[in-house]
Amino acid sequence: MVTPPPADTTPPAPEPTPEEKKKAEADKQLKDERAKWQEAYKVEIARWTPEVHAAAKALASKPYPSLHAAMTAVLAGPQRKPGDAQRDAQRHPQETLAFFGVRPSMTVLEVGPGEGWYTEILAPTLAARGKLIDTTNDPNGPEDSPGAFAGQRFKAMLDKAPEVFGKVQTLVVDGKAPKLDPLSGNVDAVLLMREVHGMINGGTLDAWLVEIRKALKTGGVLGIEEHRAKPDADPLASSKNGYVPEKWLIEHIEGAGFKLAGKSEINANPKDTKDYAEGVWVLPPTLQLGAKDREKYMAIGESDRMTLKFVKVADKKTK
Secondary structure, three states, rough: OOOOOOOOOOOOOOOOHHHHHHHHHHHHHHHHHHHHHHHHHHHHHHHHHHHHHHHHHHHHHHOOHHHHHHHHHOOOOOOOOOOOOOOHHHHHHHHHHHHHHOOOOOOEEEOOOOOOOOOOHHHHHHOOOOEEEEEEEEOOOOOOOHHHHHHHHHHHHHHOOOOOOOEEEEEOOOOOOOOOOOOOOOOOEEEEEEEHHHHHHHHHHHHHHHHHHHHEEEEEEEEEEEEEOOOOHHHHHHHOOOOHHHHHHHHHHHHHOOOEEEOOOOOOOOOOOOOOOOOOHHHHOOOOOOOOOOOHHHHOOOOOEEEEEEEEEOOOOOO
């Protein structure tokens, strides 16, 4: 008689909690994004032949007498990744920077540069006569940290071409508790390009405005380009979809020690209906839904964006 094997008394593995499932999904997504970026970065590095390095060096070495002169050269420069220049027609970088009053001799702080779309333009423009400072996440964080990955991507972008990006000063900032102490009163212009909705979502907009005001010289410029919500939108709700109501934002920033110096419709887009369940990210360039309704969203184009120029108001003198 054959004795049957003993019954397996090992208790079944517990079902993952919703939090564990969410963490596992986020980790997988980050891993996939990292792998995709690494492949794209290999292609980008291969593009940087000795000829491209030489052309970029010449571009960044020139002391441009005006923003117009800089833009004429820089927007057509080889330092821009393939495809980036195609977005100029909807992002209007020359007109936007001119509206903010950026000049090649300025010290400019770019908050949250992302993957460097504007950095590619600003770095060579300011290299010879001015200074570009970029906030960044700590690239030395843990592998499962999206913030660390963002910092690593930006560092890799700068490192690939020191002749054009080598003079960019980076400032590691904790987005949850921002501090810009090293810049106190030394910055001519601060640029927030599609950054405000994230600050609202993180509950840090007021903290950022305090730090930005301290970093700016008196009369310095705060330039904002931001996805514009419908006028009656609740800012806390609409910001979760990437949009911010213009009137509310102006009042909020003026209440933080700035004065509105001008509004522009350079980046307006009346085709943007602002009613997408998945938010502004369904539109180009993100196209979050992939092939689903792609032609529809490509026909709309990039979002409807407000372009606002503020100046730092002088501190009131105490008697």
